[in-house]
Amino acid sequence: MASEPSVDVDRAGGVPLVSMRGIVKRFGDFTANDGIDLDIRAGEIHALLGENGAGKSTLVKILYGLLQPSAGEILWSGRPVVLASPVAARSLGIGMVFQHFSLFENLTVAENIAAAMDQGLSLGAIAARVKEIGERYGLQLDPGRPVWTLSAGERQRIEIVRCLMQDPRLLVLDEPTSVLTPQEAERLFETLESLRDQGTAILYISHRLEEVRRLCTQATILRLGRKVGTVDPRSVSARQLAAMMVGAEVGEVRADAGPAGAPVLSVRDLSLPPASVHGIALRDVALEVRAGEIVGIAGIAGNGQSELFGALSGERPANAASTIVIDGVPVGLQGVNARRALGAAFVAEERLGHGAVPAHALSDNIVLTRHAEPGISRLGFLLPAAAKALAERVRTAFDVRAGRGDPAAATLSGGNLQKFVVGREMTRQPRLLVVNQPTWGVDAAAAALIRQALVDGAKAGAAILVISQDLDELFEISGRIAVIHDGRLSAPRPAGELTREAIGLLMGGSGEGAHAH
Amino acid sequence: MTLAEAVLLTVITASTPLLIAAIGELLAERAGVLNLGVEGMMAVGAACAFAAAVSLDSTLGGFVAGAGAGMALSLVFAFAVLGVAANQVASGLALTILGLGLSGVIGAPFVGARRDPIAHLSLPGLTDLPFIGRPLFGQDPIVYLSFALAAAMAWFLFRTRGGLTLRAIGEDHASAHALGLPVLKARFLAILFGGACAGLAGAYLSLVYTRFWSPGMTGGRGWIALALVVFAAWRPGRALAGAYLFGLATVLQLHAQAGAIRLPSQLLSAMPYLVTILALVILAARDRRSTGAPASLGIPFVPDR
Numbered sequence: 001m002a003s004e005p006s007v008d009v010d011r012a013g014g015v016p017l018v019s020m021r022g023i024v025k026r027f028g029d030f031t032a033n034d035g036i037d038l039d040i041r042a043g044e045i046h047a048l049l050g051e052n053g054a055g056k057s058t059l060v061k062i063l064y065g066l067l068q069p070s071a072g073e074i075l076w077s078g079r080p081v082v083l084a085s086p087v088a089a090r091s092l093g094i095g096m097v098f099q100h101f102s103l104f105e106n107l108t109v110a111e112n113i114a115a116a117m118d119q120g121l122s123l124g125a126i127a128a129r130v131k132e133i134g135e136r137y138g139l140q141l142d143p144g145r146p147v148w149t150l151s152a153g154e155r156q157r158i159e160i161v162r163c164l165m166q167d168p169r170l171l172v173l174d175e176p177t178s179v180l181t182p183q184e185a186e187r188l189f190e191t192l193e194s195l196r197d198q199g200t201a202i203l204y205i206s207h208r209l210e211e212v213r214r215l216c217t218q219a220t221i222l223r224l225g226r227k228v229g230t231v232d233p234r235s236v237s238a239r240q241l242a243a244m245m246v247g248a249e250v251g252e253v254r255a256d257a258g259p260a261g262a263p264v265l266s267v268r269d270l271s272l273p274p275a276s277v278h279g280i281a282l283r284d285v286a287l288e289v290r291a292g293e294i295v296g297i298a299g300i301a302g303n304g305q306s307e308l309f310g311a312l313s314g315e316r317p318a319n320a321a322s323t324i325v326i327d328g329v330p331v332g333l334q335g336v337n338a339r340r341a342l343g344a345a346f347v348a349e350e351r352l353g354h355g356a357v358p359a360h361a362l363s364d365n366i367v368l369t370r371h372a373e374p375g376i377s378r379l380g381f382l383l384p385a386a387a388k389a390l391a392e393r394v395r396t397a398f399d400v401r402a403g404r405g406d407p408a409a410a411t412l413s414g415g416n417l418q419k420f421v422v423g424r425e426m427t428r429q430p431r432l433l434v435v436n437q438p439t440w441g442v443d444a445a446a447a448a449l450i451r452q453a454l455v456d457g458a459k460a461g462a463a464i465l466v467i468s469q470d471l472d473e474l475f476e477i478s479g480r481i482a483v484i485h486d487g488r489l490s491a492p493r494p495a496g497e498l499t500r501e502a503i504g505l506l507m508g509g510s511g512e513g514a515h516a517h
Numbered sequence: 518m519t520l521a522e523a524v525l526l527t528v529i530t531a532s533t534p535l536l537i538a539a540i541g542e543l544l545a546e547r548a549g550v551l552n553l554g555v556e557g558m559m560a561v562g563a564a565c566a567f568a569a570a571v572s573l574d575s576t577l578g579g580f581v582a583g584a585g586a587g588m589a590l591s592l593v594f595a596f597a598v599l600g601v602a603a604n605q606v607a608s609g610l611a612l613t614i615l616g617l618g619l620s621g622v623i624g625a626p627f628v629g630a631r632r633d634p635i636a637h638l639s640l641p642g643l644t645d646l647p648f649i650g651r652p653l654f655g656q657d658p659i660v661y662l663s664f665a666l667a668a669a670m671a672w673f674l675f676r677t678r679g680g681l682t683l684r685a686i687g688e689d690h691a692s693a694h695a696l697g698l699p700v701l702k703a704r705f706l707a708i709l710f711g712g713a714c715a716g717l718a719g720a721y722l723s724l725v726y727t728r729f730w731s732p733g734m735t736g737g738r739g740w741i742a743l744a745l746v747v748f749a750a751w752r753p754g755r756a757l758a759g760a761y762l763f764g765l766a767t768v769l770q771l772h773a774q775a776g777a778i779r780l781p782s783q784l785l786s787a788m789p790y791l792v793t794i795l796a797l798v799i800l801a802a803r804d805r806r807s808t809g810a811p812a813s814l815g816i817p818f819v820p821d822r
Contacts, residue, residue, distance in 0.1 A: 066695060086697025102692035104685050106809060115685040116696045120678050 015078040017042045017201045018063070018094075018170055023072035025058050032058040033069070034225045040170065040218075045192060045202040047212040047233060050222035051245055051443040052414055056205050059222070060172055063203070064096045065089040087118055095163025099174040099205075101155050103147050110143035113162045126165075133164050137191050152179035152300055160191070170201045177211060178469070179301055182504035189215055207245075207444075208472075209238040223247055246444050260479065261291035264432045264463035265344075266325040270318055270332075272311055280304040282311060285489045287482065289432070289463040294454060295492055296478030297467040300507050304487035305467050306349060309436040312465070313346040314339050326432060337372060343431030345369070347422055347438065349467075351414070355421040358410035362402065363387040365409050366394065366424060373428075390427075398423030399449060415446030422450050426457055433457060436467045451477050471500060485509045524768055525652050529660055530726055532764030534559070534718040536663045538742035539749070539756045540670050541714020546746055547674060548707035549687035549813040553609025554594055555715045556739025557616020562587040562719025564624035567730040571630050579632075580659070580720045587716015588709050590616055595708040599701050602817035613739070624730045632728045635659075659721050666714070670753040683707065687811030690818040700818050715739065741790075748797030751811065759797050766792040 016039040025033040033055045040046045050056045061067040063074070065083035073080050076092055083089045086096075103112050110123045113130065121129075127143035134140045139157045147155060156176060163171055173192075177185040192202055192215065206212055212219055212233050219233040221244045228244050270285040282304055289295045299305055310316045311324070318324050318332035325331065326342045336346065346369075348354040356365045366387050370376055375386050388406060395402065398419040402412050409417055418439070425433060438454065439447035455477055458464050467484075468474050474481055475495055482492035483506035490506050538555055545552050565586035570579025594612050597603040635657045638644065643654040674680040683703050686693045690700045722738070723730050741763060749755035766789035774782050 065697065086695070090697070096695075098692075098695060102689075102695040104688040104692060105812065106688055107681075107685060111681055111685075114678070115681055115693070115698065 014041065016040060016075075017077060019075040019078075020059070020063065021073050021075065023059065023062060023074075024070045025055075025062060025067060026070045031225050033062070035072070036222065036225075036227045038220055038227075039230075040201045040203055042169065042201050043196055043199045044218060045196050045204055045216045047216035047219035048203055048205045048222065049207065049209075049212065049219055049241065049245055051207070052441055053224070053443070054222040054245070055225040056222055057174070060096070060174060060203070060205065063089070063172060064094060090116075090118055090166055093167070093169035095166060095168035095171045097156065097159040097163060097171070097173040097176055099176075099178065101159055103155055103158060105148040106146060108144055108146050109141050109150075109158055112147055112158055113143075113165060116162050117165065129165055130161055133161050137164065137194065138187065139164075139191065152302065153181070153184040156180065156188075160188075164195075168200060170203065171195065172203045172205070174205045175207070176204075177206065177208060181300060181507040182471070182500050183508060185211070209233075209241045212241070213238060221245055242444060260293035261461065263288045263290050264327055265289040265312075265434075265465065267312070268323055268325075269320075270308075270311060270323040272307060272316065272319060275307065275310075275316065280307055280487045282307050282487045285487075287465075287489060287492065289465050291431070291461050291463050292458055293479045294458045294464045294466060294477050296474035296481040296495070297465065297484050297489070298471055298474055298481055298503050298507060299467075299469070299484035301469055303484050303507075305436060305484060307487065308484065308489075309346070309348065309434065309467060312434050313348070340369070340372065345425035345428055345430035345433045347425055347433070347435040349436040349440065351417050351421050352410065356409040356417060359408055361391075361406040361408055362395070362412075362420060363391040363406050365420075366391045369424060370428065394420060394423040394427050397427055398453065415442040418442045419446055419449060422453060426453050429460065430457075430462055432463045432465075434465045434467075438466060438468065439470065439473060440468075447473075471503060475500075483507055519648070522648055522651065524772065527768045528761065528764045529652060529656060531767050532761045533660050533663050534721045534726065535738060535742050535745065535763060536667060536757055536760035537659075537721065538715045538718035538739060539745040539760055540663075540666050540753060541711035541718075542742055543746045543749070543751060543753060543756055544670060544674075544683070544714075545704075545707045545711035546814055547687045547751055547811055548683050548704045549690055549811050549816065549818070550598065550704050550708055550711075551605045551609065551815040552591070552594055552612070552708060552711055553606060553743065554590070554612025554616060554739075555711075555742050556735055556737065557613035557619075558587040558590050558712050558715035559616075559719035559722070559735045559739045559742075560620035560733075561590050561616045561623070562716030563723040563734060564620035564627075564719075564730060565716070566720030567630075567632070567723040568623055568627050570632055570724055571627055576632065576635055576724055579724050580717060583720025583724075584713045584717040587714070587719065588712040590619075591708050591712020591715075594712070595705050598817065599705055599708070602819050605815045605817065617733070617735075620735075621732050624732065627730050628732075630729065632724055634728065635725050657725060659717075659725065664757075667753045667757045674753065684811070687813055690813045690816070694818070694820055700820070704818075715742075718742070741793075745793070745797075747810070748794060748800075750797075750800075750809075755797070755800065759793055762796055763789050763793040 018040050020036060020038040023033050023036045036059055048056050058067065062069050065085045065088050074083060081092065110126045110130065113126050114121065114123060130141055130143045139161055141154065141157055141161060156179065176188060180188060196202060204216055216233050218230060220230045221228040223245060233241060267285055267287040270282055272282040274281045280303060285308060311318050314334055314336040321330040321332040323332040326339060326344055329342055331339050352358050363384065367376060367382060377383060391406065394400065400416050400420045400423065402416055412420065422438060438450050451473065454464055454466065466478060478495050480492040481495050481498055481503065483490045483503055485507060486509060538559060542552060542555055562583035566579040566583030569582030570576050590612065594608055597608040598605050637655050637657050640654050644650050674684060682698050686698055686700050686703050694700050719735060722734060727734060745756055745759045749759050770785040770788045774785050
């Protein structure tokens with residue numbers, strides 16, 4: 001390496017551990033990264049901020065050798081390097097903790113770690129090092145357990161331990177707290193701080209601005225594939241950071257709920273065995289949602305949320321008809337259409353594949369849940385013009401930005417499709433709305449619009465049940481909050497009386513009233 | 518020679534091709550590739566092996582040609598499912614049809630030819646032992662090879678780093694790719710190995726089992742091998758047990774048909790299938806989790822650029 005690269009040396013001193021210079025990545029016509037510069041120093045926790053689609057994941061994949069940049073260069077301690085593969089990245093000392101864990105469900109913890117080790121080690125030697133690292137950083141793991149038996153927090157521990165096994169000089173974490181309870185997140189922060197103090201550089205990707213302000217001393221903000229700037233996140237407010245990410249001020253949701261009316265949804269003694277080997281059983285779930293109120297259900301993913309949603313929507317019949325009552329009618333054994341006929345509406349978690357058929361046009365997707373309404377069909381024949389008109393109304397009412405005409409659902413961005421799916425149900429003016437993860441993976445502006453629509457729906461008299469992993473969201477819009485853990489639901493309590501800590505304890509399966517009946 | 522000994526010897530000959538084909542398919546499926554073309558690759562292996570053995574007057578040459586032909590045919594499959602990420606079920610079915618057709622063309626000039634029996638192991642003293650002598654110490658080399666293959670496969674999958682990598686790729690190719698494991702390379706090699714095994718199994722049929730070639734002589738054994746992999750829960754040891762159970766049931770029902778048992782012959786012909794499925798289902802039911810197929814089985818993998 002004869003060429004002497006020019007490296008910016010700023011007041012913080014020293015050559016950055018890694019410098020990405022003018023990184024460009026194109027996928028066909030689409031430019032995911034457009035001339036991005038990023039410097040990360042040893043002993044620094046550097047945040048990478050941006051909305052979905054801002055180009056964070058692409059940039060990080062380039063840094064980990066999973067993608068090759070179309071242009072630009074990467075300097076490692078001032079020397080240009082080519083990261084041809086994750087193996088090359090790891091051999092330099094780059095470790096990566098993935099958002100959607102790169103783990104193998106049916107392999108054990110030790111096997112999962114061995115699969116990512118570039119030097120051969122016996123499973124016994126790996127187990128010993130797992131124990132040693134676990135004691136040093138408080139990351140306890142049982143090397144012999146298969147991954148499918150572990151919680152999300154434990155799974156993340158595997159990813160982190162896997163990186164620490166190779167003594168990384170740069171650790172990249174992609175949205176690490178999105179699956180953790182507040183207490184687990186706090187322990188993660190302590191681990192990261194101790195790594196930082198030992199001189200490890202950390203690139204921390206998150207959209208949780210308070211976390212970033214607590215943990216990071218530098219933050220680089222991306223928007224639409226371009227770098228907006230690098231700031232010290234402690235010197236600006238969370239609102240200012242959000243404005244840099246979105247490019248405009250994000251409106252606040254007004255959540256002044258009116259008085260709640262009569263119960264619309266009553267759930268009692270709802271128990272269901274798991275639907276699959278890796279599923280969760282519902283145990284004695286009890287819940288009431290009244291007209292005009294929003295009830296939130298918090299919980300870590302995989303604690304029975306999708307099972308509860310399936311039981312409420314009628315995808316799986318409940319244990320008895322009387323366990324689910326809508327407007328006084330026992331519907332526990334009825335299908336989804338009978339429940340819709342009573343004025344209920346459902347928004348599933350997976351918008352592509354569950355909430356909408358990806359390859360079908362928006363107007364066809366309208367028909368999926370609204371086929372029973374008058375005006376959509378006549379004598380059993382669809383009226384395509386009516387479906388198109390309805391799709392158009394939803395698009396206008398919910399500001400759904402999509403291609404011209406009647407595009408396929410898969411062509412919409414995540415936020416726009418979610419607005420469409422929520423709008424499809426909200427424009428029916430349902431008596432009851434059950435929505436699972438309403439703003440998961442949705443940009444801030446779309447999330448604000450969806451939350452406002454839910455609040456407005458409750459004000460108009462609908463009973464709304466929101467299942468969400470986002471505690472901030474639940475506190476923002478719900479009147480009462482319950483927590484689901486291992487298939488059990490805690491008794492809902494007014495949001496004003498709850499603290500994040502209390503909910504965090506319930507999410508982890510401890511805390512008072514954990515198993516209400 | 519007692520009747521029991523004679524039955525045992527035929528069981529070994531009937532089971533060996535199933536075992537070899539199943540071990541090959543097992544590796545491909547552990548890597549996440551469902552190759553339904555086993556029957557076709559076996560047929561081509563049988564025809565090419567017989568043609569080569571007769572033309573070269575070499576049984577060894579026949580086996581090499583059979584394995585090579587199975588591997589060559591699997592290359593077509595590998596191109597389709599890895600190169601252009603085609604549907605694995607459709608590609609595998611097409612491979613079977615192609616293989617059966619090709620085998621007819623290749624084998625036609627050799628109808629009526631016969632091969633001499635293959636040389637068997639002969640250890641003075643041991644081979645002459647009563648009852649166990651011939652089954653244990655008097656077999657042909659391919660039988661010993663098939664056992665070695667099953668043992669080597671178990672060792673490779675569960676005791677080596679390469680085996681762990683392969684299983685990880687079959688479990689979740691997206692995670693494997695994210696960690697930098699060579700998804701397409703591993704699958705390519707697994708497909709080629711599966712093809713070679715199917716071709717070898719076919720060669721055993723035409724060179725040892727029948728010692729002549731006739732159209733359609735594989736008679737669905739490729740499909741049996743595929744089913745064995747599933748019911749064996751993707752474990753080499755169970756595949757071995759399943760192959761021998763099927764071989765045993767096949768031979769016993771033949772004797773039953775020849776004997777005095779008053780059951781419709783169609784029902785007796787179905788017995789091996791019923792017995793094998795039943796036994797492996799019972800085995801699998803006792804151990805629920807291990808019935809899980811490799812989670813990425815049959816799903817095409819397309820890396821992003």
